[in-house]
Amino acid sequence: MHQHHAKHRIATLVASAGLAVLLAAPASAQDKTIDLKLSHWVPPTHPLQKAMQDWGSSVEKASNGTIKFKIYPSQQLGKAFDHYDMARDGIADLTYVNPGYQPGRFPIIAAGELPFLVGDAKGGIRAIDAWYRKYAASEMKDVKYCFSFILDPLTWHSKNKKIVLPSDIKGMKVRPSQGTVAAWVTLLGGSNVQASATEVRDVMEKGVAEAVTFPWGSVPLLGVDKVTKYHMDAPLHTVTFQWLMSPKTYAAMSPAQKKVIDDHCTTEWAGRFADPWATYERAGLEKVKALPGHEVYPITAEQLGEWRKSAEPLHKQWADAVRKTGNDPDVVMQELKNSLAQYKAGY
Numbered sequence: 001m002h003q004h005h006a007k008h009r010i011a012t013l014v015a016s017a018g019l020a021v022l023l024a025a026p027a028s029a030q031d032k033t034i035d036l037k038l039s040h041w042v043p044p045t046h047p048l049q050k051a052m053q054d055w056g057s058s059v060e061k062a063s064n065g066t067i068k069f070k071i072y073p074s075q076q077l078g079k080a081f082d083h084y085d086m087a088r089d090g091i092a093d094l095t096y097v098n099p100g101y102q103p104g105r106f107p108i109i110a111a112g113e114l115p116f117l118v119g120d121a122k123g124g125i126r127a128i129d130a131w132y133r134k135y136a137a138s139e140m141k142d143v144k145y146c147f148s149f150i151l152d153p154l155t156w157h158s159k160n161k162k163i164v165l166p167s168d169i170k171g172m173k174v175r176p177s178q179g180t181v182a183a184w185v186t187l188l189g190g191s192n193v194q195a196s197a198t199e200v201r202d203v204m205e206k207g208v209a210e211a212v213t214f215p216w217g218s219v220p221l222l223g224v225d226k227v228t229k230y231h232m233d234a235p236l237h238t239v240t241f242q243w244l245m246s247p248k249t250y251a252a253m254s255p256a257q258k259k260v261i262d263d264h265c266t267t268e269w270a271g272r273f274a275d276p277w278a279t280y281e282r283a284g285l286e287k288v289k290a291l292p293g294h295e296v297y298p299i300t301a302e303q304l305g306e307w308r309k310s311a312e313p314l315h316k317q318w319a320d321a322v323r324k325t326g327n328d329p330d331v332v333m334q335e336l337k338n339s340l341a342q343y344k345a346g347y
Contacts, residue, residue, distance in 0.1 A: 031066040031254045039092035041080035041196060044073040046221065047277040048096060055243075055264060055273055062260045067253075080196035083244075088142040090246040097242045100178020101196070107321035108135045111336050112150060112240035113180035114318060115311040116347045119235065121152040121278035122271065123345025128240055129270040131339040135332070136242075139325070144245035146265035149274035151177075151215050152281035153235030157228040158211035159204060162295070164232070165303060166310035175200055175209040178239050180314055187313060200224055213237070217284030220291070231288055231296045234304060235347075243273065 036059075038052050049071060056069035078086045081102065083095040099106040100113050109132055111117070118124040129148040136145040154177055156163040163169065170189035176182040182192045193209040195202070197218065203209045204227035212224065213236065219225050243265075250261060289296045299307075319329035340346040 031063070031257055033065075034067050034249070034253060034257065036067060036069040036093040036249070037077065038069055038071045038094045039077045039083065039086060040071070040073055040096040041075045041083065042073065042096075042198060043222075044071075046073075047217075047280045049073055051273045051277060052096075055269070059260055059264050062263065063257055067257055067260060074198070075196075080198070084140075084143065084242075087144075087244040087246050090248045093246050093249040094146065095244055097244055098178060098239060099242065100180065100239060103179025103182060104321065106139055107318070107325055108132070108139050108327065108332060109148070109240055109242075110178075110180055110318055110321070111333060112148075113178045113237060114314055115180075115184065115237040116308050117336075118150060118153065118238045118340065118345055119347040120343075120345040121150060121238070121282070122275055123343035124238060124340065125149045125274045125278065126267050126271050127336075127339040127343040127345045129267045130343075131336045132240075133267075135327075140242070140244065142247070144247045144250045144261075144265075146243040146245050146261075147267065147270035147273070148240055148242050149270045149277075150241065151239045152217075152278045153238050154213045154215050155234055155236050156211055156230075156232040157214050157219060157224060158230045159228055160210060162230045162297065163211060164297075164299060166306055169211075173208065173210050175203055175212045177213045177237075180318070181213050181237060183317060184311060184314055188310060198222060201227055204228070215281040215284065216288060217281035219284060219288050221284075225288065225291055225294065229294055231294060233285070233296050233298045234307075236307065241274075243270075 036056070038056060040048055040052065042048055052071050056071070059067050060069065072092065077092050083097045084099070086092045087095040099109050112128045128150050132148050133145070161168065161172070166188050169185060172190040173193055174185045174190045175193045175195050176185055185192050193203055195209070200212050200214070201223040204212065204224070214224055219228065245261065250258060253261065288294055322329040322332055337346065
């Protein structure tokens with residue numbers, strides 16, 4: 001009797017060990033095929049389209065073809081401003097989000113939008129993602145967080161009036177790139193016009209906006225060179241983005257498929273995804289300089305000092321908003337600065 005029990009127990013252990021091996025196996029033919037909808041709001045000619053293509057192809061390969069994908073560009077599945085909710089609600093399976101399109105909704109990540117904080121895009125992509133992961137769990141809890149990334153630093157592009165000093169914004173109609181810049185414009189006596197990146201040319205053509213904060217490569221890419229003349233050559237601020245997943249879609253996957261997604265939702269992948277875009281935007285500076293009828297102008301150290309001073313209240317506004325979430329803004333900011341220092345990406 002005793003011996004029989006021992007044998008039986010060993011058989012059970014062997015069987016459960018076998019089961020554990022099965023569970024840990026890579027995505028296998030038994031996994032049901034999942035078709036992912038990847039949604040974004042820029043044209044298919046944008047560098048992001050290729051980034052999503054590469055990400056999706058790598059996921060497909062790693063899952064032995066059990067996770068397939070299709071990209072929906074140009075707001076086909078919903079407005080730029082709705083992409084966070086589209087991931088939350090499963091309207092798309094993965095979405096490209098600018099949290100700064102909804103000022104006040106995501107107070108912690110807004111740190112990445114503050115002027116004169118991030119100096120280098122590639123280090124900044126990794127620094128912001130590595131820093132934000134632990135906060136995403138609460139601030140973006142209705143989605144499955146994949147990664148964050150940022151834009152090559154933005155500057156002023158205007159139609160009729162050269163912007164040199166903060167006082168030049170007074171009375172101007174500006175399309176800001178995110179919520180913190182909108183607060184800055186208000187602070188400087190300008191008014192804001194809300195429009196997604198792909199709508200900028202239109203609002204400027206109609207005279208609804210007279211200036212925009214934009215990265216360099218996107219100026220010719222999105223036709224903004226047709227409606228601007230003056231371009232300040234100074235890196236003022238950046239924009240943070242997320243690549244987010246529908247939690248329902250993730251929950252429906254097998255353990256092996258989930259692991260494939262987890263392996264593609266890392267700081268390293270944030271870099272692979274967004275580095276080519278950063279390079280593309282940087283190269284735009286020379287393209288704009290070469291355009292006839294455009295003036296790309298530097299500013300003096302003294303003028304830059306004025307811009308920095310004008311942005312100081314934004315840091316306080318950010319800190320107040322973070323305090324309301326129950327976090328200590330000094331700690332959060334120190335962690336971000338440490339991460340930027342680690343990746344040599346501070347301003």
